[in-house]
Amino acid sequence: MKLADLAVLAGVSTATVSRALAGHSSVNTKTRDRIRALAREHDVRPNQLARNLRMKNTGAIGLVLPLGHARTQHLTDPFFLTLLGFLADLLVERGYDILLSRVIPDADDWLERVVDSGRIDGLLLVGQSDQFAVIERVAQRYRPLVVWGAHRDGQHHLTIGSDNVAGGRMAAERVIAGGRKRLMFVGDPAPPEFADRLAGFAAAAGEAGLACEVLATPMMPEIVHAAVAERLGQGPAPDAIFAASDVAAMSVLRALAEAGIDVPGTTAVVGYDDVTLAAHTSPSLTTIRQDLAIGAGLMVDRLLKRIAGEPAESAIVPPSLIARQSA
Template identity: 35%
Template sequence: MSGAERDDRDARADKRRQRSAGAAETGPTMADLAAIAGVSAITVSRALRDSPLVNPETRARIREIANRHGYAFNISARNLRLRRSMTVAVVVEMTPSPERQMSGAYPLDLLGGITQELTSHGYSVLLTSLQAAATPAVQAADGVILLGQGAHEDAMHEVRSWGRPMVVWGAVSRHESQVVVGSDNRAGGAHVAERFIALGRRHPAFLGDSAHGEFAERHEGFAEALARAGIVSTMATVPAFTVAAGADATRALLHANPGIDAVFAASDLLAIGAVRALVELGRAVPDAVSVAGFDDTLLGATYVPALTSVHQDFVEAGVLLARKVRALIDGDVAQSEMLPTRLVVRAT
């Protein structure tokens, strides 16, 4: 059903509701508001639903007229007619821990963008973790935003089995059939490689886990850019995305490859762990070993020494995730989208 057909249905249903209840009891109808505003009933319906098809000035004017004349838009009745809950479930794939908290830029900034976009269009946001997602409220949501694909995309496959409209935050290039919003991870990795090359580093290493699509893309961009300069990088697989895991992996890396002179970590937490281990081992940062992270978090920016990191725009990504899931809920087409990244050079 098209947007115009839905608007027309809402307007007709409003007229029936008003006739059955009696105009003296319920106040003006959409048709009455339309006559006062000098627009069609469909335009009134769209304005009261905050549809972008009506310009902001007209929406505000119609809402003011509705409020002044005591019109009450029956949201519950509309949702029942549309068979919608007007709720979007946001499922966070990561397992929070004291070292990897939900209060970090990921996922908090993503959630900010998602909530900003969805609530401004009349949706409620239901936040949960993947481990607690099998509840009736989550299953009844109109759509799902999944933050994180999981190792080998396991989380994505699990949520897709629910049969709800779904948009995913993660690696874009691997999933032509799934709507994904992500950052240009390959370009981010290449930016770090170019920085290390400019600094004269010849023995770089990457900390991450290629089972996760985003990390794999970061490593691919990093390794390909280095290879063009005739440099081969070392990869150290890290089992967790924490400061402690980054420190442990860096100690093992330096033990096996004492000549390492640059470390690119797939996240800021891993990078901070790398800096910590390097300092403990007496390897000065950045004089002996350069370090870069990914995410450009506040923690990394305020760490001492301040961390060089790849910036990705989580807030804008959250807005895009919300817009795309709204489009899918409405039966419209949505495409995957990749946001640009840039290297923020600091002290490491």
């Protein structure tokens, strides 16, 4: 049975049937319920994709993790899982389907291919990776795009993210207040968020008259572990280590334990993110918390405003120090 046949049964126009099945407010509740009951009885299912194309919306939001700098990283990373979970819950509550993708940029137009696919109404990017310039270019002509990441003066793309510079400062101030003088940063200093964490950490160290050693390493756990183990074998251990993420900090804790170095007696360790596992390491991990529930809410709010054609601006979520046993 076609919509026109259903319209005859219901005694209304085909357009009214179409609007009723789409839940349009222009059809009164009684008529809408009667048409939907007839549709169920006669197994009438309007072509959702065709209707979406006519209405110029898909009912779906893209959720993309771009991996330009860390191609072997997975969605199973606790930080990504937590943020993606919050975002997915909020989008489903608002009636959207989710198109989830882990993208390894293979060409300069990878983001254009995502936003021009016709499959989504808007896009949430989780992280900037090393794709800042690509995101900037696309954001100048594609408005419903919101990014979890760092903000730079004058940038075009809308970001929600932690104040990473302030977070780095908090980490340094914590260990310096504990009398630590040989400070080290562990992580990849290239992505904007990690670069800001290092900048805040190094600035606070410099203001205290202290140097900041940088152990630059890709962020995969096994690689972080190997890099820290190698460094510990080359000379005296630093008495404070700030890792660019909690997952990296857990690899630091493992390497220190294997080298027989006491935490926090000899070396204090601070992470970043406050993932659930941070409270369950041994010793429990002192870290800088990003409030991902607030951040996810801001991302979805700003995206829906952009989809509706309303103004929406970037926002920064203040970080906080979560003091535990490791520092």
